[in-house]
Amino acid sequence: MHNFAIFFASIFTGNILLTNYLGMCSFLSVSKELKTSLGLGAAVVFVMATTTPLNWMVYEWLLIPFGLEYLRFIVFIIVIAAFVQLTEMALERYSEGLYQALGIFLPLITVNCAILGASLFMVIREYSLSTSFFFGLGSGIGWALAIVAMAGIRQKLKTAKIPPGLEGPGITLVIAGFMAMAFMGFSGMIALS
Amino acid sequence: MLTTLLISIAVTSLISVFLALLMVIADATIGNYGVVKISVNNGIRELEVLGGQPLLRSLQQEGIFIPSACGGRGSCGLCKVKVIEGGGDYLPTELPFISEEERKELVRLSCQVKVKNDVAIEIPEELFYVKEFSTKVERIRDLTHDIKEVTLRLIEPEQITIKAGQYVQFVVPEYEDLDEEVYRAYSVASPPGDASHVELEVRLVPGGICTTYVHEHLKEGDEVMINGPYGEFFLRDTDTPVIFIAGGSGMAPIKSILLDMEKSQNPRPAQYFFGARSKRDLFLLDEMKALETSIPNFTFIPALSEPLEEDNWEGEIGLITDVVHRNVKDASLSEAYLCGSPGMIDACIKVLSDLGVSEDCIFYDKF
Numbered sequence: 001m002h003n004f005a006i007f008f009a010s011i012f013t014g015n016i017l018l019t020n021y022l023g024m025c026s027f028l029s030v031s032k033e034l035k036t037s038l039g040l041g042a043a044v045v046f047v048m049a050t051t052t053p054l055n056w057m058v059y060e061w062l063l064i065p066f067g068l069e070y071l072r073f074i075v076f077i078i079v080i081a082a083f084v085q086l087t088e089m090a091l092e093r094y095s096e097g098l099y100q101a102l103g104i105f106l107p108l109i110t111v112n113c114a115i116l117g118a119s120l121f122m123v124i125r126e127y128s129l130s131t132s133f134f135f136g137l138g139s140g141i142g143w144a145l146a147i148v149a150m151a152g153i154r155q156k157l158k159t160a161k162i163p164p165g166l167e168g169p170g171i172t173l174v175i176a177g178f179m180a181m182a183f184m185g186f187s188g189m190i191a192l193s
Numbered sequence: 194m195l196t197t198l199l200i201s202i203a204v205t206s207l208i209s210v211f212l213a214l215l216m217v218i219a220d221a222t223i224g225n226y227g228v229v230k231i232s233v234n235n236g237i238r239e240l241e242v243l244g245g246q247p248l249l250r251s252l253q254q255e256g257i258f259i260p261s262a263c264g265g266r267g268s269c270g271l272c273k274v275k276v277i278e279g280g281g282d283y284l285p286t287e288l289p290f291i292s293e294e295e296r297k298e299l300v301r302l303s304c305q306v307k308v309k310n311d312v313a314i315e316i317p318e319e320l321f322y323v324k325e326f327s328t329k330v331e332r333i334r335d336l337t338h339d340i341k342e343v344t345l346r347l348i349e350p351e352q353i354t355i356k357a358g359q360y361v362q363f364v365v366p367e368y369e370d371l372d373e374e375v376y377r378a379y380s381v382a383s384p385p386g387d388a389s390h391v392e393l394e395v396r397l398v399p400g401g402i403c404t405t406y407v408h409e410h411l412k413e414g415d416e417v418m419i420n421g422p423y424g425e426f427f428l429r430d431t432d433t434p435v436i437f438i439a440g441g442s443g444m445a446p447i448k449s450i451l452l453d454m455e456k457s458q459n460p461r462p463a464q465y466f467f468g469a470r471s472k473r474d475l476f477l478l479d480e481m482k483a484l485e486t487s488i489p490n491f492t493f494i495p496a497l498s499e500p501l502e503e504d505n506w507e508g509e510i511g512l513i514t515d516v517v518h519r520n521v522k523d524a525s526l527s528e529a530y531l532c533g534s535p536g537m538i539d540a541c542i543k544v545l546s547d548l549g550v551s552e553d554c555i556f557y558d559k560f
Contacts, residue, residue: 036285062208068201075208082212086219092307093223096281104284 003134005190006127010138012186016114016121017146018179023114027147027176028169030108037151041144043105045137047087048118051080052136055119056129069123076119084110114143149179232313233257238321242308248274249303258323259316260362260423265304272303279312322354325420328391330413336476339397340442341408342382344390345417352388353421355381357428357453358446358530360558361391361421365403368410377403380532380558381422382445384452391419396442426558428454429528436521436529436550437465438513438541443532444477446558450530451481455488462490464520468513468537471497472504494520513537514544525549531557 016022023044030040055076063069084106091103109115118139122132153175162171226244231251233240242251249265249272252258261272270290280301283291287302306312328345336342347353362376383392395407411417428435428450437447447465454463469475481493496509496516509516521527529545531538538557545555 039285058208062204066200066204067197068204071201071205075205078209078212082216085216089219089223092309100282100284104286 003131006131007134007138009190010135011142011145012183013190015142015146015180015183016117016139017143018176018183020114020117021180022117023112023143024176026108026112027143027150028172031147031150031154031172034148034151034155037147038144039101040105040108041147043102044109044112044114044143044147045140046102047080047084047106047109047115048140048143049133049137050087051083051115052118052122052139053129053133054083055079056122056127056132059123060129072120072123073116076116080115080119081110114139146176146179150175226309229308230311231255231308232311234315234318235313244308244310246308247304248276248280248301248306248308248312248314251308252303256324257316257320258325258420259303259320261304267302267305270302273300274303275299275315276301276303276306277313277315279310280306280314281309319356319359319422323421323423324350324353325418326350326353326391328417328419330411330415330417331390333411333413336394337474340476341395341397343393343395343407343411344383345393345419347389347391348416353391354388355385355422357385357449358426358558359422359424360426360446361393361419362423363393363403363407364418364420365406366418368406371402371406375402376420378423380424380426380443380446380449382448384449384456386453386456392445394442394445424558426530426532426556428530429556431528432461433554434462434524434527435464436517436524436527436545437463438468438517438529438531438533438537439465440468440513440533440537441474443534443537443558446532447530448477448480451484451488451491454491455484458489460489463488463492465491465493466513466517466520467493467495468516468533469495469497470499471501472506512540514540517541517544518548521548523549525551528554529556531555 010016013019017024017027026040031037058075058079059069059072063072063075088103088106091099118136122135127135150172154172157171166174224245228241229244231240231242231248240251240255242255247265249259249261259272259274261269265272267286273290273295276299280299283296283301284305287305290302291300327348329348330343331346332344334342358380360378360380362378365371365375365377367373379393379395381391382394383390395404397408398404426446437450439447444467451465454461465481467475467481475495475497478495481495485491485493494509494516496511496513497504497506498510498512500506500510509519524545525548527550529550531541542555542557546552
């Protein structure tokens with residue numbers, strides 16, 4: 001039950017993008033087309049769901065026993081980068097379809113702060129291994145949901161009249177603010193802690 | 194304290210080494226595509242390369258240079274080649290540069306296509322002759338107050354196979370604030386007959402990376418790398434009348450074409466309109482005038498748009514477009530070759546269409 005609650009909470013009430021504002025750079029730059037944002041969203045779901053438990057193992061089994069918790073920032077980043085690189089190579093070799101859909105986005109999100117953020121939250125909130133997985137998966141889906149919703153809105157915006165100074169990132173940030181408020185409506189349901 | 198330090202270094206190194214090892218193994222297994230074959234233009238050349246690299250780079254290593262301005266980042270869209278077999282599907286990164294028609298012809302961006310298995314490609318035949326040349330600056334002279342003529346002697350390879358009118362890329366080395374090599378395209382002004390020299394005409398553009406380098410840093414005796422030749426700007430093999438229009442350093446490719454026409458005693462009627470602001474922007478007047486006698490049917494028409502009083506100019510006055518309009522009555526059967534600034538070329542294309550030149554007979558290099 002606990003895992004399930006965390007999973008849902010990380011999608012809706014504690015959406016990593018809309019409540020913590022993490023992963024904004026790719027959110028702003030790749031949300032122009034629905035199709036590309038779907039691909040990027042899927043890549044984020046995959047990477048978050050795998051690297052969060054992976055980093056949990058590194059943290060619990062390697063860093064804590066040696067008393068090196070303070071090294072987690074650098075270690076997490078190395079693990080994420082190496083894992084993403086490996087996945088990209090494997091996809092390129094074995095699955096052309098998946099590479100087309102996901103692979104080209106992987107290098108883009110290696111340094112996405114939402115990915116590192118999920119691993120760091122997992123540490124602060126003292127999740128277990130299975131909870132980390134559900135938290136990573138949920139956060140990824142939440143991020144994907146937000147970027148896909150944004151891409152849908154931005155496609156409508158193409159025909160809208162926007163004050164010249166607000167075009168591009170400006171109006172996108174304003175909309176992101178509205179979306180964050182809308183997502184706050186879920187906060188009465190489950191709390192993320 | 195010391196032990197914590199040592200342990201932290203040891204653990205970080207351990208993790209890094211483990212991951213690095215994993216990458217090395219992955220590179221040797223998953224990333225290893227072995228030796229693959231690239232068949233160029235129906236097997237005219239067969240290349241054997243190590244798989245896994247972008248097509249652009251594999252071809253470069255084998256000495257085939259596909260023009261590319263961004264260096265393989267997929268942002269310029271210049272490095273197009275036809276991949277007949279083995280290229281896989283289009284990547285989303287290519288699509289913005291590929292038109293519907295090009296898709297039907299299997300045109301791809303060679304910097305994005307990775308060579309993972311045997312592929313068959315088609316490239317324009319000229320690209321076989323594209324090479325990288327090391328050269329030495331033999332002479333630099335001022336043509337006008339802001340245009341320099343740079344003569345390069347080829348060292349390795351010693352000869353270049355080029356069509357009159359094509360361009361080469363000049364490699365600007367690191368200097369002052371420039372911290373990486375930069376390529377800039379310049380038309381070759383020397384005729385193809387002189388295969389051991391390449392002559393460029395470089396106009397100083399304030400703030401221009403290459404032009405500043407050539408005007409302020411380059412000295413006679415310096416070594417310079419170039420690669421080429423590139424481009425579709427050469428005289429088509431027909432017998433229609435020809436109209437050449439150039440401005441400023443746009444003189445270069447036209448001069449090369451004219452010298453080539455002189456050598457072959459080409460009988461096509463040809464008119465050459467050269468536009469400049471005032472007399473101090475004109476150059477090579479005597480050479481061009483001399484060509485009127487040595488090329489069978491050639492006239493040279495220089496024109497000034499803003500002649501100064503002290504110029505004592507007796508030739509044509511006005512914008513080059515007006516001058517062309519005055520001197521050409523019917524051009525419906527002519528071919529036109531233009532080289533100059535984008536603004537000048539667009540204006541000239543309009544005038545030429547008014548005079549009846551069909552659009553596929555207008556050739557130009559915009560620099």
